[in-house]
Amino acid sequence: MRYWLMKSEPDVFSIDDLARVGVEPWTGVRNYQARNFMRDGMSEGDGVLFYHSSCEVPGVAGLARVASAAYPDPTQFERKSEYFDAKATHEDPRWMLVDVRFERKLARTIPLVELKAQSRLDGFALLQRGNRLSILPVTKAQWNVILGME
DNA sequence: GCCAACGTTGGC
DNA sequence: GCCAACGTTGGC
Numbered sequence A: 001m002r003y004w005l006m007k008s009e010p011d012v013f014s015i016d017d018l019a020r021v022g023v024e025p026w027t028g029v030r031n032y033q034a035r036n037f038m039r040d041g042m043s044e045g046d047g048v049l050f051y052h053s054s055c056e057v058p059g060v061a062g063l064a065r066v067a068s069a070a071y072p073d074p075t076q077f078e079r080k081s082e083y084f085d086a087k088a089t090h091e092d093p094r095w096m097l098v099d100v101r102f103e104r105k106l107a108r109t110i111p112l113v114e115l116k117a118q119s120r121l122d123g124f125a126l127l128q129r130g131n132r133l134s135i136l137p138v139t140k141a142q143w144n145v146i147l148g149m150e
Numbered sequence B, C: 001g002c003c004a005a006c007g008t009t010g011g012c
Helices: A015-021 A032-041 A112-117 A140-148
Strands: A003-008 A023-025 A047-052 A059-066 A099-111 A135-138
Touching: A003 A059, A003 A140, A015 A023, A015 A047, A015 A059, A015 A099, A032 A135, A047 A099, A047 A140, A059 A112, A099 A112, A135 A140
Parallel strands: A003 A047
Antiparallel strands: A003 A135, A023 A099, A047 A059, A059 A099
16 A cells, blocks of 8 residues: 545645545646556555645645546546646546545644654655645655654 | 746745 | 746747
8 A cells, every 4th residue: 555645725625625525536637747646656545645735824634545546537528627638538548537535634734834844754755845746655654754743 | 859938836 | 926946838
């Protein structure tokens, strides 16, 4: 089993939204590296840190699980979608996604500033310079450190 | 294949 | 709102 961090802007889709729907297809990823993590790295049952970005207190807000293998993101074929991609075809889909299942909210959001201050998280992909990826790998050790900060 | 221009992300 | 970082696009 592997571990991941997935970013979401809570104004758009928060951990509470995930709690409400239960399972959410992770549509709209349009970055190749992030796509490759979903397509080549993720397996059903993997652990997910649900991260709130671009908000008052950015940080890890909850836990989720990968709930499917990767499959083509249907929004790439929807002409009216903001995620439409004219170069994608059903025969040769360009964008993939996984389903994400709510597990639980953390007792508190663990703020980015605290993650940065935790020396045991040196090397954590989220904290590396200029990182903008919306999906990142997390080691088991990093996972345990972060949950220990709850 | 290079690289300038442009767009997006996301913290602050 | 600013700006650093960096991915993508497209001309050449």
